[in-house]
Amino acid sequence: MLLGAIADDFTGASDLANTLAKEGMATTLFVGAGGKAGDCEAGVVALKTRSIPAADAVAQSLYAARWLMDQGCRQFLFKYCSTFDSTPHGNIGPVTEALLDLLGTDIAIVCPAFPATGRRIFMGHLFVGDRLLNESGMQNHPLTPMTDPDLRRFLRLQTKGEVGAIHLDTVRSGPEALSSAFAAERQAGHRLVVTDAIDDDDLRRIGKVATDHRLITGGSGIAIGLPRNFRDKNLLGNKVRPLPVPTGRGAVLCGSCSSMSQKQVADYSRDNPHYALDTGALMAGKLTVSEVTDWVLQNSHANPLVYSTADPGTVSSAQAAFGRDSVATTIERFFGELALALVDSGVRRLVVGGGETSGAVVEALSVRSLRIGAEIDPGVPALATERNGLLGLALKSGNFGAVDFFAKALQQVGTA
Numbered sequence: 001m002l003l004g005a006i007a008d009d010f011t012g013a014s015d016l017a018n019t020l021a022k023e024g025m026a027t028t029l030f031v032g033a034g035g036k037a038g039d040c041e042a043g044v045v046a047l048k049t050r051s052i053p054a055a056d057a058v059a060q061s062l063y064a065a066r067w068l069m070d071q072g073c074r075q076f077l078f079k080y081c082s083t084f085d086s087t088p089h090g091n092i093g094p095v096t097e098a099l100l101d102l103l104g105t106d107i108a109i110v111c112p113a114f115p116a117t118g119r120r121i122f123m124g125h126l127f128v129g130d131r132l133l134n135e136s137g138m139q140n141h142p143l144t145p146m147t148d149p150d151l152r153r154f155l156r157l158q159t160k161g162e163v164g165a166i167h168l169d170t171v172r173s174g175p176e177a178l179s180s181a182f183a184a185e186r187q188a189g190h191r192l193v194v195t196d197a198i199d200d201d202d203l204r205r206i207g208k209v210a211t212d213h214r215l216i217t218g219g220s221g222i223a224i225g226l227p228r229n230f231r232d233k234n235l236l237g238n239k240v241r242p243l244p245v246p247t248g249r250g251a252v253l254c255g256s257c258s259s260m261s262q263k264q265v266a267d268y269s270r271d272n273p274h275y276a277l278d279t280g281a282l283m284a285g286k287l288t289v290s291e292v293t294d295w296v297l298q299n300s301h302a303n304p305l306v307y308s309t310a311d312p313g314t315v316s317s318a319q320a321a322f323g324r325d326s327v328a329t330t331i332e333r334f335f336g337e338l339a340l341a342l343v344d345s346g347v348r349r350l351v352v353g354g355g356e357t358s359g360a361v362v363e364a365l366s367v368r369s370l371r372i373g374a375e376i377d378p379g380v381p382a383l384a385t386e387r388n389g390l391l392g393l394a395l396k397s398g399n400f401g402a403v404d405f406f407a408k409a410l411q412q413v414g415t416a
């Protein structure tokens, strides 16, 4: 294994694995660290650490990093959300600083840019499309409302040390100038450096200069230029293999409340059976997994949708009534148990919307690794794994995918 990545949620891990596979690295997505790595050139360890206490996120990330070091990795990538999903006391800073210490290195690029999905960084500020982060809808996220687009200022709330910055004009001034800028940041003691990028060429410029950086952090975009560095050193073996195709019934589970997920749920619901989870009934213990499982199986000929997706007002009301963390945990657990019941009842194609939701589903299925297939929409690949036979999955990041994503994904993760 050449490149080892640690992702703070499952859709993000899938998104990064997609980028690395598209750029020609034989990539495996691991559910947690440990066990046999098999024959891959890039390993992405999916964790569910984005919204847990920082100390726990650091411990789990260091365990994963040590496992990747044992697999022989030369370069390490800490992958978080392209919308920098975190909180003022969140985990991106502490995990990055702990990884710098473990890996014995003194600089980490901080670059969540992912232009293919509209995430761009200019003068240290994160844009989603033509909106600043705090006006993009991410300010309404149920767990990590993003209210400050200034990454340097926001990240500094989480770090021990000062946060540096390299702006677009330097990124575009050639490899020597960019290397010198990183050296200057090191000299200034800035171990985390927010680095501008507004298109894929910027990401490839940064990736090329970062060829010897032991640790890099960002969204999946920052990985675009990394496989080329390994190929230029004749380290890649053209090992990418096509994905096996499962056959069987499908279902869609969506716990994401993003603005795009709301559109996707509405679009899919027009032509397919759909079931909206009643959060109040769920919190009162009046809604059971078995009754929803029965409903899905009765409608399984039409690939039904089950969702908790709701508008920000509805989400806020539920959080006020039952507590943010309690609602989140209960809904995630419900989707995990539902997915397990469906797969063990013969469902062979599962499309999941939401990062935390996907983590709950994949962990409930107790699968150890997933293979990466073709990209369905930017940042979302088809995946395959084994549980009672071949299982096709798609783990959709909250705001990723076109409006018709669910129907498209069901067709691309297997056949009916």
Ligand SMILES: Nc1ncnc2c1ncn2[C@@H]1O[C@H](COP(=O)(O)OP(=O)(O)O)[C@@H](O)[C@H]1O
Residues within 6 Å of the ligand: 011, 141, 142, 143, 255, 256, 257, 258, 261, 279, 308, 309, 310, 314, 315, 316, 318, 319, 327, 328, 329, 331, 332, 353, 354, 355, 356, 357, 358, 396, 397, 398, 399
């Ligand atoms: N109707 C709802 N009310 C409150 N919280 C919800 C609701 N539906 C989902 N959630 C919670 O919101 C969070 C959504 O996070 P996630 O699955 O990562 O979606 P995204 O990818 O959009 O960030 C999860 O913890 C989920 O359980």
Ligand SMILES: O=C(O)[C@H](O)C(=O)COP(=O)(O)O
Residues within 6 Å of the ligand: 009, 011, 012, 013, 015, 080, 081, 082, 083, 085, 114, 219, 220, 354, 355, 356, 379, 396, 397, 398, 399
């Ligand atoms: O947007 C990204 O970089 C990732 O794919 C991601 O982390 C999305 O997280 P979400 O919770 O699924 O929105």
